[in-house]
Amino acid sequence: MDRRTFLLGTGAALGQILAGCSSQERQRLQVQVLKGSIPAQLLEQFRRQLKQSANLDFVPVEQFKAVLDLLQLWHKQPPTKDGNWQLPAVPLINPKPPQVADLVTLGDFWLQNAIAQNLIQPLAIENLPQWSKLPSRWQNLVRRNEQGFIDPQGKIWAAPYRWGSTVIAYNRQKMQSLGWTPTNWEDLWRKELQGRISLLNQPREVIGLTLKKLGYSYNTKDLQQVPQLDKQLSALHKQTKVYSSDRYMEPLILGDTWVAVGWSTDVIPVIQRYQEIAAVVPQAGTAIWADTWVSPAKSKANNSLVSQWIDFCWQQPSQKQIAVLSKAASPLPLNINAGDIQEGLRNLLLVAPEVFERSEFLLPLSPETQQQYDELWKSAIL
Missing domain, CATH: 3.40.190.10 (Periplasmic binding protein-like II)
Structure with a gap:
């Protein structure tokens, strides 16, 4: 399903806003995010509230097809072995593929294929403070078996952060x-x-x-x-x-x-x-439909930063910003002032x-x- 190419025009600024610190000793979080689905100011707020400095690299993508292509590319990519000489990438001929991200945005409709093809890995988020506040309908959506089908006893494969209809x-x-x-x-x-x-x-x-x-x-x-x-x-x-x-x-x-x-x-x-x-x-x-965070199968994610980002996205202030600024509903119960939403959009966002x-x-x-x-x-x- 090729759902939308929705742009808010913030994508070009993401790298500058989130570059943060350049020291290689610091932790790093790399995210491929659907353009327009996360307000840029929210990312800066996350960086400021981290207890330890980190390099945050958020790259906007326009469509889920591009995300799926990246997941498949990373899945086929052979692991690099330290000490082994490799032919250097030649621009326009064999350009170096982007580094495997820690998280990517993926629509729930794409989850079954991504799981069945071993493109993503389960998320260790069940013990996050906000997980228990997520209504069971949303928890059930992301619990899947190894073939990608809904399974109440399955693993957690994704973290929904906004939805639409x-x-x-x-x-x-x-x-x-x-x-x-x-x-x-x-x-x-x-x-x-x-x-x-x-x-x-x-x-x-x-x-x-x-x-x-x-x-x-x-x-x-x-x-x-x-x-x-x-x-x-x-x-x-x-x-x-x-x-x-x-x-x-x-x-x-x-x-x-x-x-x-x-x-x-x-x-x-x-x-x-x-x-x-x-x-x-x-x-x-x-x-x-839901936009969710998933982790590529070959990601060597820093579980602490990944978990902190997902939990941050689920917090009430963050969810309100996502809902109001990205024009999508929240999977978590929210008290949003109807006056903060354009009148003609209220029945779509406050279903x-x-x-x-x-x-x-x-x-x-x-x-x-x-x-x-x-x-x-x-x-x-x-």
Whole structure:
């Protein structure tokens, strides 16, 4: 899943802000962080509260695909042996790969593949002060077996630090002519929207919202047991003008479509820029995602610094800054003043508890179930 290229413009300054100290004797923490997901001032605050000076090296990356490529590169990289001569890297021919980071940002949807391919290692964070404050739903999300599937007895593979959801965005002016605005998934099937919808080019998302409309789970294991699913999906296809995972908001802005289904971190910057665009979290519940910290398998991380950073991100002041400045929700219970959030964004960032309870993570599917989703997508959409 290629979820968003969300930029806050802070990435270029990260290295300068966090360079800190240059002495090689000091501890070092290297992090590949999704650009825009951590406020730059938060990193400086972390450096100041450390009891021992450390070199902090935070490098912004724009997409999870780039993170996964790095994890795979590091996994294939042979270990260096002291004393052995090696052919030096030649720029543009065999450039030296980046040093293995201690932590990287990875979306929860990517965890199963990263674990199954042995690209990441478990985190020793169960005894952190903030872990016990993390609601069980989030703890369960990151407890996985060696194949990457949810397992209450599994190891802890990731630390979630923010989350968002799949929302319905709409053009206020266009919808005003209809006399209503969307509030739930079923509205996408209304005849007034025929040929006026932008959808994500993602089978799990589109089939999932159709399942939700019919009262089923996003993670339904046997699609053949869902009556009318194929007909409902075909009907939604007739309503749709555009399928895209990265440019679905453009037709909405231009007025070519009136409604778009997309990820909150893509939608929010558009709402901030264009007053005619609004969005809603469907009342029936929606798909939710989490940005998490994971440790590359070949990382020789300083466990103390890694643990301190993760715990720092979970502290109340840090979570408030992440939520308000990166425009994403917190996995920990927070008391955020609604006045600190732009009015048009409050329903997206302060999701009603009952709606959140009805929402779901897109969990890994068995190969047999995944095949059902693929076949249904081809028959109903392609």
